[in-house]
Amino acid sequence: MSQSREMLPRESLLWIFAAQFAALLPQFALLPLWIVCAWAFAVYWRLEVYRGRRDLPGRTIKLLAVALAVGGLALSYRRWFALEPMVALLAVSFTLKNLELVSRRDAFLSLLLAYFVAATLFVFEQTIPHAFYGAVCVVLITAALAAQQGSSSARPRRALGLSLRLLAQAVPLMLLLFIVMPRLGPLWAVPQNTDGASTGISDSMSPGDFAQLSKSDKPALRIAFDGPVPPPEQRYWRGLVYSDFDGRRWSQGFGVDPREGGRVSWGPPQQPLPAVGPRYRYRVIQEPTHNRWLFAMARPHSDTDGVGETPDDRLLKKAPVYNRFAYEVRTWPRETLGAVPDLSDFERSRNLQLPGGGNPRTRAWAQELRAKNPDTEEISRRILQFYNRRFVYTLKPPALGADSVDEFLFESQQGFCEHFAGSYVFAMRAAGVPARVVAGYQGGEWVAQEEYLLVREYDAHAWAEIWIPGRGWRRVDPTAAVSPERIRDGLRSAAAEEFMQDSLFPLHRISVLNRLRLQWDMINYRWYQSVVSFDSDRQRGLLQRILGEVSPLRIALFIAVPLGAALLCVLSWLWWSGCSRRLPPASRLYRKFCRRMARAGIERRPGEAPRDFARRVRAEKPHLGPMVERITAAFEKAAYCEDQEAEKQLRRLLRQWRVADGWW
Amino acid sequence: MAAPNSTDRSPAGRWRDIMERWLSRRAPAARSVGLDHGKLFILPTRAGMAFLLVIALLWLLATNYENNLVFALTFLLVSLFAVLPVHTFANLSGVQLQLLEARPAFAGDYAEARIEVGREGQRSRERIRIFWPPEEGAELDLCEQSRAEVQVALPVIKRGRQRAPRLRVESRFPLGLFRCWSPVDLDIEFLVYPRPKSAGPLPVGAAVGEGESEQKLRGGDDFAGLKPYRPGDSLRHLAWKQYAGGRDLYSKEYESGADARLWLDWDLLAGRDVETRLSNLCHWALQAEREQTPYGLRLPGSEIAPALGNPHLQRVLGALALFPVQGA
Amino acid sequence: MQKLISHIVADIGRVLLGKEHQVKLALACLLSRGHLLIEDLPGMGKTTLAHALAQVLGLSYKRVQFTSDMLPADILGVSIFERDSGQFRFHEGPVFSQLLLADEINRSSPKTQSALLEAMEERQVSVDGETRPLPEPFFVIATQNPLHQSGTFALPESQLDRFLMRIGLGYPTREAERALFNGVDPRAQLRQLQPRIDGATLQKMQRLVGQVKASESLLDYVERLVQHTRQSPECAVGLSPRGALALLHAARAWALIHGRGHLLPEDVQAVLPAVAGHRLHSGSQGDWGDGTHLVERLMHQVDIIAA
Numbered sequence A: 001m002s003q004s005r006e007m008l009p010r011e012s013l014l015w016i017f018a019a020q021f022a023a024l025l026p027q028f029a030l031l032p033l034w035i036v037c038a039w040a041f042a043v044y045w046r047l048e049v050y051r052g053r054r055d056l057p058g059r060t061i062k063l064l065a066v067a068l069a070v071g072g073l074a075l076s077y078r079r080w081f082a083l084e085p086m087v088a089l090l091a092v093s094f095t096l097k098n099l100e101l102v103s104r105r106d107a108f109l110s111l112l113l114a115y116f117v118a119a120t121l122f123v124f125e126q127t128i129p130h131a132f133y134g135a136v137c138v139v140l141i142t143a144a145l146a147a148q149q150g151s152s153s154a155r156p157r158r159a160l161g162l163s164l165r166l167l168a169q170a171v172p173l174m175l176l177l178f179i180v181m182p183r184l185g186p187l188w189a190v191p192q193n194t195d196g197a198s199t200g201i202s203d204s205m206s207p208g209d210f211a212q213l214s215k216s217d218k219p220a221l222r223i224a225f226d227g228p229v230p231p232p233e234q235r236y237w238r239g240l241v242y243s244d245f246d247g248r249r250w251s252q253g254f255g256v257d258p259r260e261g262g263r264v265s266w267g268p269p270q271q272p273l274p275a276v277g278p279r280y281r282y283r284v285i286q287e288p289t290h291n292r293w294l295f296a297m298a299r300p301h302s303d304t305d306g307v308g309e310t311p312d313d314r315l316l317k318k319a320p321v322y323n324r325f326a327y328e329v330r331t332w333p334r335e336t337l338g339a340v341p342d343l344s345d346f347e348r349s350r351n352l353q354l355p356g357g358g359n360p361r362t363r364a365w366a367q368e369l370r371a372k373n374p375d376t377e378e379i380s381r382r383i384l385q386f387y388n389r390r391f392v393y394t395l396k397p398p399a400l401g402a403d404s405v406d407e408f409l410f411e412s413q414q415g416f417c418e419h420f421a422g423s424y425v426f427a428m429r430a431a432g433v434p435a436r437v438v439a440g441y442q443g444g445e446w447v448a449q450e451e452y453l454l455v456r457e458y459d460a461h462a463w464a465e466i467w468i469p470g471r472g473w474r475r476v477d478p479t480a481a482v483s484p485e486r487i488r489d490g491l492r493s494a495a496a497e498e499f500m501q502d503s504l505f506p507l508h509r510i511s512v513l514n515r516l517r518l519q520w521d522m523i524n525y526r527w528y529q530s531v532v533s534f535d536s537d538r539q540r541g542l543l544q545r546i547l548g549e550v551s552p553l554r555i556a557l558f559i560a561v562p563l564g565a566a567l568l569c570v571l572s573w574l575w576w577s578g579c580s581r582r583l584p585p586a587s588r589l590y591r592k593f594c595r596r597m598a599r600a601g602i603e604r605r606p607g608e609a610p611r612d613f614a615r616r617v618r619a620e621k622p623h624l625g626p627m628v629e630r631i632t633a634a635f636e637k638a639a640y641c642e643d644q645e646a647e648k649q650l651r652r653l654l655r656q657w658r659v660a661d662g663w664w
Numbered sequence B: 001m002a003a004p005n006s007t008d009r010s011p012a013g014r015w016r017d018i019m020e021r022w023l024s025r026r027a028p029a030a031r032s033v034g035l036d037h038g039k040l041f042i043l044p045t046r047a048g049m050a051f052l053l054v055i056a057l058l059w060l061l062a063t064n065y066e067n068n069l070v071f072a073l074t075f076l077l078v079s080l081f082a083v084l085p086v087h088t089f090a091n092l093s094g095v096q097l098q099l100l101e102a103r104p105a106f107a108g109d110y111a112e113a114r115i116e117v118g119r120e121g122q123r124s125r126e127r128i129r130i131f132w133p134p135e136e137g138a139e140l141d142l143c144e145q146s147r148a149e150v151q152v153a154l155p156v157i158k159r160g161r162q163r164a165p166r167l168r169v170e171s172r173f174p175l176g177l178f179r180c181w182s183p184v185d186l187d188i189e190f191l192v193y194p195r196p197k198s199a200g201p202l203p204v205g206a207a208v209g210e211g212e213s214e215q216k217l218r219g220g221d222d223f224a225g226l227k228p229y230r231p232g233d234s235l236r237h238l239a240w241k242q243y244a245g246g247r248d249l250y251s252k253e254y255e256s257g258a259d260a261r262l263w264l265d266w267d268l269l270a271g272r273d274v275e276t277r278l279s280n281l282c283h284w285a286l287q288a289e290r291e292q293t294p295y296g297l298r299l300p301g302s303e304i305a306p307a308l309g310n311p312h313l314q315r316v317l318g319a320l321a322l323f324p325v326q327g328a
Numbered sequence C: 001m002q003k004l005i006s007h008i009v010a011d012i013g014r015v016l017l018g019k020e021h022q023v024k025l026a027l028a029c030l031l032s033r034g035h036l037l038i039e040d041l042p043g044m045g046k047t048t049l050a051h052a053l054a055q056v057l058g059l060s061y062k063r064v065q066f067t068s069d070m071l072p073a074d075i076l077g078v079s080i081f082e083r084d085s086g087q088f089r090f091h092e093g094p095v096f097s098q099l100l101l102a103d104e105i106n107r108s109s110p111k112t113q114s115a116l117l118e119a120m121e122e123r124q125v126s127v128d129g130e131t132r133p134l135p136e137p138f139f140v141i142a143t144q145n146p147l148h149q150s151g152t153f154a155l156p157e158s159q160l161d162r163f164l165m166r167i168g169l170g171y172p173t174r175e176a177e178r179a180l181f182n183g184v185d186p187r188a189q190l191r192q193l194q195p196r197i198d199g200a201t202l203q204k205m206q207r208l209v210g211q212v213k214a215s216e217s218l219l220d221y222v223e224r225l226v227q228h229t230r231q232s233p234e235c236a237v238g239l240s241p242r243g244a245l246a247l248l249h250a251a252r253a254w255a256l257i258h259g260r261g262h263l264l265p266e267d268v269q270a271v272l273p274a275v276a277g278h279r280l281h282s283g284s285q286g287d288w289g290d291g292t293h294l295v296e297r298l299m300h301q302v303d304i305i306a307a
Helices: A010-028 A033-051 A058-075 A082-099 A104-124 A128-147 A155-180 A210-215 A343-349 A360-372 A376-390 A406-414 A417-431 A476-482 A485-487 A511-532 A534-546 A554-577 A586-598 A608-618 A624-638 A646-661 B013-025 B046-065 B066-090 B240-244 B274-290 B310-321 C002-015 C018-029 C046-056 C070-077 C110-122 C174-181 C185-191 C199-209 C216-231 C241-256 C267-277 C288-301
Strands: A220-225 A235-241 A279-285 A306-308 A316-318 A327-333 A436-444 A445-446 A452-456 A460-468 A472-476 B032-034 B041-045 B094-104 B110-119 B125-131 B136-143 B146-153 B159-163 B166-169 B176-186 B189-193 B217-228 B250-257 B262-265 B293-297 B302-307 C036-039 C061-065 C075-081 C087-092 C099-103 C123-128 C128-132 C139-144 C166-169
Touching: A010 A033, A010 A082, A010 A104, A010 A554, A033 C216, A058 A082, A082 A104, A104 B046, A104 C174, A128 A155, A128 A511, A128 B066, A128 B125, A155 A554, A210 A417, A210 A460, A220 A511, A235 A460, A235 A586, A235 B262, A235 C128, A279 A511, A279 C288, A306 A608, A306 B166, A316 A327, A327 B136, A360 A376, A360 A417, A360 B159, A376 A417, A376 A460, A376 B240, A417 A436, A417 A460, A417 A476, A445 A511, A452 A511, A460 A476, A476 A485, A476 C199, A485 B189, A511 B066, A511 B262, A554 A624, A554 B066, A586 A608, A586 A646, A586 C036, A608 A624, A624 A646, A624 C216, B032 B146, B041 B046, B041 B066, B046 B066, B066 B110, B066 B125, B094 B125, B094 B166, B094 B189, B110 B125, B110 B136, B110 B189, B125 B146, B136 B146, B159 C099, B176 C174, B189 C070, B274 B293, B274 B310, B293 B310, C002 C018, C002 C046, C002 C241, C018 C036, C018 C046, C018 C199, C018 C241, C018 C267, C046 C099, C046 C139, C046 C185, C070 C075, C070 C110, C070 C123, C075 C123, C087 C128, C110 C123, C110 C139, C166 C267, C199 C241, C216 C267, C216 C288, C241 C267
Parallel strands: B262 B293, C036 C139, C036 C166, C061 C099, C099 C139
Antiparallel strands: A220 A279, A220 A452, A235 A436, A279 A327, A306 A316, A436 A460, A445 A452, A460 A472, B032 B094, B041 B176, B094 B110, B110 B146, B125 B136, B125 B166, B159 B189, B166 B176, B217 B250, B293 B302, C075 C087, C123 C128
């Protein structure tokens, strides 16, 4: 390869750096700053080399750079088997390659690596803007590849145009492959993107947590229903159950999380499911939370791989939700389930647990209620009535002291769902009723023609469940007693004044913008549904819809027919545009004749007229004379007299001659 | 037709023979050749192989992360890889080559062939490289203009008529991942002059020509006549008298009667071997031409009368080049 | 028709021995309503050819010997005041003939040359503000000596373009020369020639030329040929569109002379050196004389059958 050793011209270098920059740009936010600086420095050095002000680094400097980079990576990342260090490693090798970017081969290597770096972006993010950016990267890298061909190809418009044209031609086949190529599923365990704080509801609830969540309008769940849709007051998406209270903080308590030995049933449900069909079927697409809990209505079951069920009627994922995750859920409302087993002693004591001391007024009040009303539900009703009479629903409650429940119930009497739920459960437990706090989302917003329900972070909610003997766990939402509109219409109407006051622009008040936002979310949803979560199931479904039946034969046809058609198009294009301009048939036949004569040893010279050629043939090979003369006469008549008959005759003569040719 | 030396009986040599025979049937030697599917070959380059490797890695990434966007990118690159050979092929298909001239050269130097490259149809062609395989060759584009001329050089070592091997016409357009090529035999034959080797000063007067072939030479002192003035004629030779008399401009022509002719004689160099003699004669001829001394050539069995000028030089050098190889 | 033409060719051939090709070219030139420039050394039979053509075709014939002191009026004619009628009367110059032989056109001054060439182009003469049409058919045969000869004014290239063809006669063949030595007197032969046709028939034949069929393949060839002259590095200036049309027209006449109703590539090749030789030059020497060889070289580079 003599070509590969030549020095790279300036255009090539600039193109390579542009492609590298494009591929690395989104990673800059994730990578440690020193890698970014190192890249910039390497590029600067290489350009200085081009200008002749510096030499390419020697072996020692290169070794030093490698050592520095490895050391830097070791310092920056504790864990090696994770996604970020891998990407960082890639970026570093990319950077180091710049220091020995000499030949055309290095250029190719660097650009091929750039494709890979551009692809790692998608492992982190799969949104539409990212996909678009990725496409731009690919166009740029391809243009850079084209630009390596030479200076005339390196003009920006030319290279980009070429790259766009090539990629545009590649798209149809790509779509076909995307639809048809089987997805095998992970071949081995790979490091996941563990970076980034968990978002959304956490595994404990302290005062102020939910108020914080209410400030975010990021989407949390998108739920599409297959069949009936629950009414607004039923839309409680349970995520966590808090049973443990330490006087200030509600948490799951020990032994609930599967890592601490919590029971989770993967696969077929352990608790028997009723023979009656589920009330609701739906598909939830959850934004990444970096936590394992999923959200569903009680009592759920999911057939999606990697999703399990807990005894407290929640869904859990095997691995944290690092990327958007979609799961199918079937829900049977609790009242439709048959006989309820008694609460085990462990469960009872767990759900009656209260801190050793504190909040004496509440305890006294609860015991008083208990004494007056033997019926559990009556106690609950009384407490709710108490809320209903005096309490105010606000996003900005006053701060509470040590006996937070006492202070909330009897002094401030202003609060948010967490206050209501927490104080309610405290009071019920004090009254001897097993109760627990449930956290999740409530409500949601319908997007465009009720296609799906969009649940945002500010829909985060906390409510309570109490145990009623013989009927099991029942949901009670104390917030509804204070502010029914919170449940019916969502937070926005319930706390209109306070809602998202902190945000820079009260965008949510402009309905046009709001609609646009919903529309954008709709597009995102479609994108996620059709592209990002296109797995083998959906693949089968789609193929079934297209082909009617998924059989190897049909799939083969599905691939072969478009490919064959495309190939045919290409071939005919080649034929028309280059290989042979539309030659009149007579000329084509005559050319064939000339080729045959050339094989026989007499070649027609370009400027030699047919008659002159015939004369020469007769002189050199008299035995061919008569035939050649007849062919020439026929050709002249066909080509220059435009005589159709002569053309046929010419064809016939050539055929005969081939036959005769056989035994000469 | 190429005459492959069939003395080589090693398997590689035999294989080369078979290839050559097959090629000469498929793409026979001709001064004008149009490239079509019958003569074009296409394979991925090493960069293309690396590209496939990247695709494989991307596929692994996509599969393990079950990431559809990476899948999409993988398939996009696969499709790109499928589209590319069409472009590379189309870039060479329909290209026509015509040998314009095979320039003579001195042994040990580069012989150049002037080749005209044209295209059929309006489709532009880019980055077409024409070369003799180990050499660099020439690269050209056919974008706006539909034909262009290139000069391709081949090192020649032996004196005489040299048949050039098959030219390689190659293109890696558009991305360099595929290489489409065609071994083209343009029926190129170079006339290779001996390599000039100095043999001392010109042998002026060493061998004087016989009287019978004496010729009048231009540029002497004796007035010979008038000829119409042409731009470039010396002003000193203008026929001012005739001009003043109302006639057109004329130049006076002079001739020289003295014999300044030089014979480059084979026998002057007795005692050296054949090739050295030829090289020395070649050097003398060039020197005489440079010094504008009319010179003739005497070889065993042939003689070229003294003269000057490029055609004469070519004739002399040609005679030297085609002098029979000793022992053949 | 075919017979007529072969008779004409044979008749002239009897006067101009061994020059059948040139005679046919001249005839083709005449049939395609173009003018002919004959370039050769004196005494090669230029005048004889012109005279014979006029004789056989039954055209009125005049000959003008161009000299350096010649004025345009000597060719076009003058208005002279006549005392009898008291009016100006136009005396027609030699240009008012059907076949004009302009001998040694490059001896006259450019002014006179251009007067004639204008008349050739427009087929009419404007004198004293009055336009007079020239007779039909109108055909000029100009002769010129090779340019290197002294005392000549070379025709500028724009003027050369007005001649459909330029031919050279060349030395006679050995047989023809021997016949001349043996006493065959061309002049006597010339006197014996009888008109084969008249002006009207000639015009009819000229119309027939236009009907010779040119197929797509042939037009394609002509086009490639013309393109090649424009693109070839050997050629400084390519063939103009007028030149291309002239080529096609002359080739048609050539085909008609050979009794064909359609054009063959041979027809184009036969007339190409004559039609294009004076319109092309290689540019290197600035010499117009080498066009014919250039054309022949170019002709062999263009394939007759499209690839």
